[in-house]
Amino acid sequence: MNSLAKVPCTIVTGFLGAGKTTLVRHVLENADRRLAVIVNEFGDVGIDGEILKGCGVESCPEDAIVELANGCLCCTVADDFVPALKGLLDRPNPPEHIVIETSGLALPKPLVKAFNWPEIASRVTVDGVVAVVDGAAVAAGRFADDPEAVARQRAEDSSLDHDNPLEEVFEDQILCADLILLNKADLMTDADRKSVVNEIGKVLPRAVALVETRHGQVPVKVLLGLGAAAEADLAARPSHHDLEGEHDHEDFDTFIVDLPAYASPQALIDRMVKAAEEHDVLRMKGFVEIAGKPMRLLVQGVGTRIQHQFDRRWPDGAPRRGRLVVIGQKGFDQTGIRAILLG
Numbered sequence: 053m054n055s056l057a058k059v060p061c062t063i064v065t066g067f068l069g070a071g072k073t074t075l076v077r078h079v080l081e082n083a084d085r086r087l088a089v090i091v092n093e094f095g096d097v098g099i100d101g102e103i104l105k106g107c108g109v110e111s112c113p114e115d116a117i118v119e120l121a122n123g124c125l126c127c128t129v130a131d132d133f134v135p136a137l138k139g140l141l142d143r144p145n146p147p148e149h150i151v152i153e154t155s156g157l158a159l160p161k162p163l164v165k166a167f168n169w170p171e172i173a174s175r176v177t178v179d180g181v182v183a184v185v186d187g188a189a190v191a192a193g194r195f196a197d198d199p200e201a202v203a204r205q206r207a208e209d210s211s212l213d214h215d216n217p218l219e220e221v222f223e224d225q226i227l228c229a230d231l232i233l234l235n236k237a238d239l240m241t242d243a244d245r246k247s248v249v250n251e252i253g254k255v256l257p258r259a260v261a262l263v264e265t266r267h268g269q270v271p272v273k274v275l276l277g278l279g280a281a282a283e284a285d286l287a288a289r290p291s292h293h294d295l296e297g298e299h300d301h302e303d304f305d306t307f308i309v310d311l312p313a314y315a316s317p318q319a320l321i322d323r324m325v326k327a328a329e330e331h332d333v334l335r336m337k338g339f340v341e342i343a344g345k346p347m348r349l350l351v352q353g354v355g356t357r358i359q360h361q362f363d364r365r366w367p368d369g370a371p372r373r374g375r376l377v378v379i380g381q382k383g384f385d386q387t388g389i390r391a392i393l394l395g
């Protein structure tokens with residue numbers, strides 16, 4: 053590559069649990085160039101970074117993954133993101149392509165804007181913004197406002213677009229995209245598919261390529277090399293937050309539960325399902341000890357759908373610390389959720 057050429061960066065956006073980490077892992081496993089990943093998450097526990105480091109792919113050394121667990125990328129651009137990017141570019145053997153996985157609650161546009169900062173503007177470009185959509189969740193109406201509630205609210209205050217912060221984040225992510233991955237295709241019926249494509253079409257003011265995926269399985273050459281230079285094309289990417297400036301995630305809450313060892317994976321999963329059924333939980337993920345097992349159990353929930361797998365041995369000599377990050381709508385009942393998980 054020409055040493056003066058800008059390093060292309062792909063921003064992966066998408067709501068909590070849409071499949072971003074799954075996609076990034078797939079890219080790491082199949083990349084044909086030297087990649088680095090910057091990963092950021094809401095919840096400050098570094099689960100996604102751990103999952104990616106656990107991929108064990110030879111072409112993916114652990115130092116290719118940089119974790120920014122300090123809040124949300126879109127709000128901490130100057131303090132965290134720009135220095136992290138410079139750190140990667142200044143390495144003796146810098147990456148040929150950088151993938152940035154944003155937190156599920158982040159808005160991509162402030163991050164795209166950051167590429168115009170003088171410190172990095174001549175060195176990097178946004179090759180493309182890829183929005184991962186949880187097709188099953190959209191089909192189930194999780195991001196849709198209740199039309200009657202919106203009508204009532206509009207009658208009271210015409211400046212309000214939505215009463216649903218989920219929808220706002222979701223739409224901002226779609227509006228910024230160069231490529232949309234309609235993920236979790238395995239969980240969608242044909243009717244779901246039609247309604248989701250229609251839903252996305254209503255939001256988007258311009259034509260954007262849409263590809264259906266299962267577990268983020270898309271050829272890497274489709275994903276990398278879009279050549280969008282999105283930082284020079286901000287006007288085409290409207291945001292609900294263009295007028296308000298920063299958003300501060302005040303619509304969402306997160307907390308961490310320290311978990312004891314459980315007798316079996318099912319013992320924990322039953323509790324997680326109950327917590328998700330009874331409370332406004334959007335996402336749960338963490339590592340847990342199962343009695344008598346040398347490996348840690350990775351558990352992840354999107355709503356009531358919980359997946360688990362033994363992913364790695366616990367580190368030697370360190371305490372086996374089971375922890376679960378729980379993310380939900382503002383004001384959800386943390387005490388109630390803890391009681392279910394620990395009861």
Ligand SMILES: Nc1nc2c(ncn2[C@@H]2O[C@H](COP(=O)(O)OP(=O)(O)OP(=O)(O)O)[C@@H](O)[C@H]2O)c(=O)[nH]1
Nearest residue numbers: 067068069070071072073074156236266267352359
């Ligand atoms: N059935 C199904 N499950 C999927 C698919 N893609 C991802 N998942 C599962 O969905 C859950 C969330 O996937 P992640 O890749 O962690 O999602 P994410 O967008 O990185 O989540 P956050 O970082 O928490 O926002 C995991 O349990 C995945 O295994 C898919 O295509 N089909």
